Structure formats: structure tokens, C-alpha cells
Amino acid sequence: MSCFLTNSSVGKKLVMSISGCFLVLFILFHMSMNLTMLFSWQGYNAICEFLGANWYALAGTALLAAGVLVHFVYAFILTIDNYRARGKQRYAVTVQEKGVAWSSKNMLVLGVIVILGLGLHLVHFWSKMQLVEIMGQHASVINGQEFQVINGAAIMMYTFSHWYNVVLYLVWFAALWFHLTHGVWSMFQTVGFANDTWYPRLKCIANIVATLIFLGFAAVAVYCYFTSSPQLIDEMIANPLAH
Amino acid sequence: MNFTLKIWRQRDAKSQGAFETYKVENISADTSFLEMMDILNNNLIHEGKEPVAFDHDCREGICGMCSMHINGHAHGPSQAVTTCQMYMRKFKDGSTITIEPWRSAAFPVIRDLVVDRSAYDKILQAGGFISVRTNSVPDGNAIPIPKADADESMDAAACVGCGACAATCKNGSAMLFVAARVSSLAKLPQGKVEGARRAKSMVAKMDELGFGNCTNTGACQAQCPKQVSIAHIARLNREFLAAKFQD
Numbered sequence: 001m002s003c004f005l006t007n008s009s010v011g012k013k014l015v016m017s018i019s020g021c022f023l024v025l026f027i028l029f030h031m032s033m034n035l036t037m038l039f040s041w042q043g044y045n046a047i048c049e050f051l052g053a054n055w056y057a058l059a060g061t062a063l064l065a066a067g068v069l070v071h072f073v074y075a076f077i078l079t080i081d082n083y084r085a086r087g088k089q090r091y092a093v094t095v096q097e098k099g100v101a102w103s104s105k106n107m108l109v110l111g112v113i114v115i116l117g118l119g120l121h122l123v124h125f126w127s128k129m130q131l132v133e134i135m136g137q138h139a140s141v142i143n144g145q146e147f148q149v150i151n152g153a154a155i156m157m158y159t160f161s162h163w164y165n166v167v168l169y170l171v172w173f174a175a176l177w178f179h180l181t182h183g184v185w186s187m188f189q190t191v192g193f194a195n196d197t198w199y200p201r202l203k204c205i206a207n208i209v210a211t212l213i214f215l216g217f218a219a220v221a222v223y224c225y226f227t228s229s230p231q232l233i234d235e236m237i238a239n240p241l242a243h
Numbered sequence: 244m245n246f247t248l249k250i251w252r253q254r255d256a257k258s259q260g261a262f263e264t265y266k267v268e269n270i271s272a273d274t275s276f277l278e279m280m281d282i283l284n285n286n287l288i289h290e291g292k293e294p295v296a297f298d299h300d301c302r303e304g305i306c307g308m309c310s311m312h313i314n315g316h317a318h319g320p321s322q323a324v325t326t327c328q329m330y331m332r333k334f335k336d337g338s339t340i341t342i343e344p345w346r347s348a349a350f351p352v353i354r355d356l357v358v359d360r361s362a363y364d365k366i367l368q369a370g371g372f373i374s375v376r377t378n379s380v381p382d383g384n385a386i387p388i389p390k391a392d393a394d395e396s397m398d399a400a401a402c403v404g405c406g407a408c409a410a411t412c413k414n415g416s417a418m419l420f421v422a423a424r425v426s427s428l429a430k431l432p433q434g435k436v437e438g439a440r441r442a443k444s445m446v447a448k449m450d451e452l453g454f455g456n457c458t459n460t461g462a463c464q465a466q467c468p469k470q471v472s473i474a475h476i477a478r479l480n481r482e483f484l485a486a487k488f489q490d
């Protein structure tokens with residue numbers, strides 16, 4: 001049974017589907033967590049403190065990293081297979097077929113943008129928070145100011161006080177939106193839960209999930225850009241969990 | 244009507260091919276695409292040139308022999324028809340038409356527009372049949388089959404095995420063809436009994452022959468001359484995964 005997941009086309013697609021589903025669920029969780037920021041930055045920091053580098057958060061991070069790795073490695077294996085299957089000689093004339101979404105033909109490119117965004121995100125946040133805690137420290141220095149590892153709210157406020165970070169993250173979220181509009185309904189097709197009655201429903205669900213995720217993340221980034229001020233960041237740094 | 248044709252010419256599988264340009268004139272709008280090709284070949288023969296090789300047989304849309312990638316479409320720009328059923332009125336007078344063979348690693352070019360589609364036959368031989376003893380013909384109504392199941396099975400069985408799906412797919416995947424075969428048999432009681440073995444062996448053969456992996460773009464169903472739905476691919480996935488998990 002273990003071998004059809006690595007040597008069969010449908011088996012490999014199942015791995016993409018299951019790992020993708022897991023990543024979507026994680027992203028929904030992450031987005032819900034971020035939304036706390038809109039109501040209470042102290043609440044957001046309370047969640048950061050609860051997660052931190054505790055064993056359950058570390059186990060979750062390890063599982064997540066494995067999920068990303070599997071999804072990414074399989075994507076490349078499948079794409080290389082597909083490139084070979086297409087043959088050396090390409091068509092001189094091609095068209096966009098009716099009813100075929102642009103994103104469905106560009107999943108790897110979108111995925112690479114998502115991964116690059118993830119890299120930037122890990123540098124901005126994870127390397128200033130959980131990684132510092134794993135290394136046994138309690139604070140990290142950004143631009144001369146000391147941020148406690150549980151002070152996710154202040155790090156977020158500081159990061160999104162720069163317009164270019166907001167733009168980069170919005171591009172990232174947009175790529176994710178395109179990726180998910182195809183990915184979410186596609187994972188149902190791959191496990192066999194789809195038919196002509198359900199295609200419009202599944203595609204509608206995919207669009208809703210992708211749009212919710214985009215709006216949820218984008219709202220927090222934009223909110224931080226408009227509310228951030230040096231005074232507020234100083235206040236957050238001075239007392240991360242204060243009322 | 245007058246047309247400029249850009250046609251892929253290739254002597255054999257090993258030779259390097261290239262496009263050549265031809266002109267056809269005074270073509271009636273009611274000429275079928277293959278008849279237009281016949282007229283071109285007739286002209287070429289009169290000029291002492293080599294005619295363009297292309298596949299065709301029944302010329303009524305049921306044999307699946309005709310192919311050709313015309314202006315970026317498998318079987319040309321008409322919806323739900325094979326190349327033989329497309330008429331020149333579909334094209335603009337004076338336009339240039341680009342004609343290419345199916346492009347897929349598993350369908351090597353034999354000559355000009357003719358490709359080797361025996362890979363599909365090999366997939367069929369791997370499991371696209373039912374095992375029954377031949378005997379006197381049983382009563383057609385002996386096994387009751389729900390109308391919806393029979394309809395769905397027939398929709399899948401409409402596949403003529405022309406190869407447009409794999410030729411269109413950016414991944415060179417044969418999933419729509421395999422799915423149509425698996426699905427048409429899986430919906431009927433005679434086929435259901437061997438469903439698990441069929442799904443496994445046909446997918447294994449498809450992978451072995453170098454077809455790509457389906458990424459659910461749906462381009463195959465958009466170009467399929469028989470409008471076979473990708474819902475059959477979902478059924479193939481279901482049949483295959485259920486069979487594997489039962490192992």
C-alpha cells in the first residue's frame with residue numbers, strides 16, 4: 001500500500017490532495033488567530049504566549065513543515081513527470097480552452113510564489129519568535145528595539161508599518177487566492193468526491209474559502225498599516241500583555 | 244473560399260519535422276475539413292509532390308481515427324465533433340490554418356499528421372474488457388439496470404479513443420480516456436465484478452506508457468469530441484483508491 005503513493009499517478013495525486021487539505025486547514029486556523037488582532041492586540045499576544053515554543057506548538061510546527069515539504073516535493077515530481085509526458089515537440093498554436101481556469105494551468109508558478117512568501121514570512125516572524133525561544137532566548141532585536149518573543153502583536157505592527165511589506169504580503173495572499181480557487185475543489189476531485197452536480201458547488205466552496213482566507217489575512221495587514229505608530233509600538237513593547 | 248495552410252511535415256518518427264505552407268483555393272463552405280485535405284493532396288500529387296499523410300476512416304465521427312490539432316484545438320474549433328465532421332464554413336475566408344499532429348510523448352509522430360496511438364490499445368488490453376463466456380445471447384432484460392446508471396455508462400462509452408484528451412492536456416495525461424473506459428463498465432453489473440482489478444491494471448499501464456498526471460484543468464473535456472465529463476475521472480479515482488486500500 002505504501003508503494004502506490006509513490007509510484008502511481010493517482011496515488012501521488014492523493015498525497016497532493018491530503019497534504020493540501022491539511023495546509024488549507026492550517027491556514028484557516030492561522031487566519032482565525034490573526035483576526036484577534038483586529039479586536040485586541042493583547043489577546044493576540046496571549047495566543048502567542050500560549051503557543052510559543054511549547055511542546056504542542058513545536059509538534060504542530062514539525063507536522064506543518066512536513067506537510068509543506070511533502071506538498072512541495074510532490075509538486076515538483078509530478079510537474080517533471082508531466083513535462084516529460086508532454087514530449088519534446090510543443091504545439092506552435094495553443095488556446096485557452098473554454099471553462100479552463102488560468103490558475104489550474106499555473107499551479108506550480110503560484111505555489112513557488114506562495115513558498116517565497118512563506119520564506120519572507122518566516123524571516124519576519126518565526127525567526128523572531130519561536131526560533132528565538134527554541135534557541136533559549138526571550139527577546140530579539142529588530143531595528144535597535146528589543147521585542148519579546150511572545151510579542152507577536154508588536155512585531156506585526158512594526159512589520160506592517162512599512163508599506164512595501166504590506167504590498168509584498170498582498171501579492172503573496174493574491175497568489176494564494178489563485179492557488180486555492182483551483183486547489184480546494186481539486187482535492188475533492190482527486191479523492192473521487194465529485195460529479196457533474198457537485199462541480200459548481202465545489203468550485204463555489206473553493207472560491208469562498210480562498211476569498212475568506214485572502215480577506216482575513218489582508219484585513220489584518222492593512223489594519224496594522226493604518227493603525228501603527230511609534231507610540232503604539234513602544235507601548236506594546238513596554239507591556240505586551242497589558243490592558 | 245481560399246485558405247493558407249501551415250502544415251507540419253515530418254518524414255518519419257526519427258526525422259526532424261517542420262511547417263510547410265500551402266494554398267488551397269475555391270473551396271466550398273460545405274466542404275468537410277478532411278475533404279479539403281483530400282483536395283490539397285490531389286493538388287500536391289498533380290504537382291508531383293508528396294501528399295500530406297493524415298489518419299481517417301469512417302468520416303462520420305464514430306471511429307476515432309481522425310486527429311489533427313487545428314489552430315490550437317484538438318479536432319479544430321468546432322465543439323463536440325471530430326475533425327471529419329467539421330466544415331470549412333467554420334473558418335474565415337482567406338485565413339491561415341495551422342495544422343499539427345497530436346503532441347504527446349506517448350503518441351510519437353509516424354509521418355506528417357499521423358501519430359502512433361497504440362498506447363491507448365495497450366491500456367485497453369490491460370483491463371478495458373469484461374470476462375464472459377461466449378454462449379447463446381442472454382435475454383436483454385434479465386439483469387435490471389437503473390436508467391440513470393445505463394445513461395451514465397453510455398455517456399462514458401461514447402468515447403471513441405481518438406486521443407484528443409491526452410493531446411490537449413498540458414500534462415499529456417490519458418486520464419479522461421482511461422476514466423471513460425473504467426466508468427462505462429463500472430456502472431454496469433457485468434463490469435462491476437472486475438472493477439477493482441480493471442482500475443488498478445489500466446492505471447498501472449497508463450503510467451508505464453509515459454502518460455502524465457491529471458491536474459484537473461478540465462481542458463480534456465473542453466476538447467473531447469464526445470464531451471466525456473471529468474466526473475468519470477472522479478469515479479476512476481474512487482475506484483482506484485478503493486481498490487488499493489482494500490489490498
